[in-house]
Amino acid sequence: MQIGTIISSLITSAGPGGIVVLSVIALAATVYYNLTRWILKGGEEKSDFDRFN
Amino acid sequence: MRRKPSFHPHNDHEAIVMAPLATVTRRDYMLWAFLLGIMSLGLIAFVRQFILGLGVTGMNRPIYWGVYITNFVFFIGLAHSGTFISAILRIAGQEWRKPLTRAAEAITLFSLPFGVASIIVDMGRPDRMLNIIRYGRFQSPLLWDFTAVSLYLFSSVVFFYLSLLPDIALCRDRLTNKPPWQRRMYQILALGWQGRPQQYHRLEKVLDGMAIFMSMLVVTVHTVVSWVFGMTIQPGWHSALIGPFFLIGAIFSGTAAVVIVLAILRRVYNLAEALPINLFNSLRKLLIVFTLGWLYMMVAEFLTIFYGNIPEEMEVFWQKFTGDFSLIFWAMTIFVFVIPLYLMVFHGKDNISVMVTSSVLVNIGMWLERYVVIIPTETRPRLLYELVQGAYTPTLTEWTITLSLFAGLILLYSVFSRFFPIVPLWETAESFEPDPSAEPDRSTRIFGAWSNK
Numbered sequence: 001m002q003i004g005t006i007i008s009s010l011i012t013s014a015g016p017g018g019i020v021v022l023s024v025i026a027l028a029a030t031v032y033y034n035l036t037r038w039i040l041k042g043g044e045e046k047s048d049f050d051r052f053n
Numbered sequence: 054m055r056r057k058p059s060f061h062p063h064n065d066h067e068a069i070v071m072a073p074l075a076t077v078t079r080r081d082y083m084l085w086a087f088l089l090g091i092m093s094l095g096l097i098a099f100v101r102q103f104i105l106g107l108g109v110t111g112m113n114r115p116i117y118w119g120v121y122i123t124n125f126v127f128f129i130g131l132a133h134s135g136t137f138i139s140a141i142l143r144i145a146g147q148e149w150r151k152p153l154t155r156a157a158e159a160i161t162l163f164s165l166p167f168g169v170a171s172i173i174v175d176m177g178r179p180d181r182m183l184n185i186i187r188y189g190r191f192q193s194p195l196l197w198d199f200t201a202v203s204l205y206l207f208s209s210v211v212f213f214y215l216s217l218l219p220d221i222a223l224c225r226d227r228l229t230n231k232p233p234w235q236r237r238m239y240q241i242l243a244l245g246w247q248g249r250p251q252q253y254h255r256l257e258k259v260l261d262g263m264a265i266f267m268s269m270l271v272v273t274v275h276t277v278v279s280w281v282f283g284m285t286i287q288p289g290w291h292s293a294l295i296g297p298f299f300l301i302g303a304i305f306s307g308t309a310a311v312v313i314v315l316a317i318l319r320r321v322y323n324l325a326e327a328l329p330i331n332l333f334n335s336l337r338k339l340l341i342v343f344t345l346g347w348l349y350m351m352v353a354e355f356l357t358i359f360y361g362n363i364p365e366e367m368e369v370f371w372q373k374f375t376g377d378f379s380l381i382f383w384a385m386t387i388f389v390f391v392i393p394l395y396l397m398v399f400h401g402k403d404n405i406s407v408m409v410t411s412s413v414l415v416n417i418g419m420w421l422e423r424y425v426v427i428i429p430t431e432t433r434p435r436l437l438y439e440l441v442q443g444a445y446t447p448t449l450t451e452w453t454i455t456l457s458l459f460a461g462l463i464l465l466y467s468v469f470s471r472f473f474p475i476v477p478l479w480e481t482a483e484s485f486e487p488d489p490s491a492e493p494d495r496s497t498r499i500f501g502a503w504s505n506k
Contacts, residue, residue, distance in 0.1 A: 010191070011190070011191045011192060012190065012192060013190060014188035014189070014190050015187070015188060015189065015190070016189070016190070016191065017185075017189030017190045017191050017193070017196040018185065018186035018187055018188065018189035018196075019189075020189070020191075020200070021185075021186055021189060021196065021199060021200045021203065022186065024200055024203075024204055025203055025204065025207060028204055028207055028208065029207070032207075032208075032211045035215075035259050036211075036215065036244070038255060038259075039215070039218075039252055039255045039256050039259055040244055040245065040246065040252065042249055042251035042252035042253075042254065042255040042256075043247075043249030043250065043251030043252055044249070
């Protein structure tokens with residue numbers, strides 16, 4: 001199958017868009033969850049990040 | 054295990070800001086009951102619409118979008134206030150914004166659900182809403198809209214919650230005489246916040262980072278909302294200017310909404326010291342700039358259409374200027390531009406009443422502006438404008454649901470302001486140093502652990 005056909009079907013097919021929506025929200029949830037944990041752990045103990053810096 | 058006492062930075066206005074949280078008055082309960090009553094009417098109207106179909110609205114062929122979509126665009130616009138005040142001014146290093154950040158963010162947080170609700174109400178078959186995920190396709194601007202608004206709502210909740218976290222902990226530690234359920238709520242929501250300086254340091258870092266992301270989102274969201282219109286080839290919508298035009302209108306009405314809310318909070322909760330008049334003066338300058346910016350966008354939009362003189366475009370153009378929608382169009386112009394600009398420039402300084410009057414007019418005008426952008430185009434659609442000349446009059450069902458959405462926004466806001474400090478105490482704190490007059494106590498020496506010197 002040609003690459004153009006694949007890209008075209010990705011854009012015109014019903015379905016892939018929904019997966020992108022869910023992926024974006026899931027990625028945001030993961031990032032925000034970890035950021036919140038990182039904030040709350042501040043001063044509790046040295047994190048790996050702090051040890052290297 | 055007993056939790057270590059938390060550290061809370063010293064704020065001179067703590068007593069004033071925490072005072073509204075002391076009791077929920079009889080007047081509050083009456084207001085909430087009244088608002089719930091309006092919301093119930095809206096729910097009844099919606100159920101009736103769901104059973105009988107969209108025929109109970111004024112929408113018809115070729116007018117498929119009416120008051121509900123006007124509300125959607127308006128609520129999403131209002132939601133830009135928090136991000137503008139909190140995120141964009143944060144990046145710009147504007148310190149004066151601090152006392153009003155939470156009040157503005159709360160508008161964002163509580164407007165967005167009603168923006169989303171407007172879409173659901175507009176759908177003839179709301180039960181099919183999840184089809185946008187099941188069968189979502191990239192060609193559809195509705196998919197981009199759904200993605201952007203969902204992400205914006207989610208990010209706004211997180212941004213709001215994180216900046217509220219130290220103050221929830223303050224409520225947990227100070228409001229110990231509250232009912233068990235309320236203390237439990239503070240305890241759970243505080244996530245064990247201790248107020249360690251490193252926690253504050255990290256919180257500031259994350260909020261700074263999120264401010265940049267939120268600023269990008271705010272542009273994306275309203276541009277994408279405008280593209281739902283702009284990607285069609287309908288006269289009046291199909292313009293590259295529609296994105297920036299919607300965006301400036303959104304930030305404009307959002308900032309005006311902040312003025313209204315601040316003035317109400319200031320008066321009802323006696324927050325004059327915590328929300329000084331210079332905040333209103335700063336917002337006044339911003340609003341004057343936005344008024345002129347909005348006028349510029351309007352002139353740019355209509356002047357190019359007028360000189361282009363494309364027949365389909367001119368049909369809609371004259372509908373607005375001299376036709377069926379001229380009353381709304383000129384009322385909008387007077388409410389958004391003429392009166393507010395005069396009042397703000399000549400009488401607005403140090404005068405909260407004038408600022409509130411201007412802001413109320415701006416918001417009424419901006420709602421009319423959304424209406425006058427959406428409906429006239431639909432009454433004169435491209436290609437069919439000579440054959441089909443639609444008309445639209447909103448019905449009682451639409452007005453009832455609209456009223457209930459606004460009632461919901463006010464209800465959420467007033468309930469929130471009775472349970473959480475509406476002025477961010479930690480961000481406006483005078484000192485982050487422990488009180489030197491306090492009894493030296495091991496358990497309060499949290500800063501020693503933080504400095505690690």
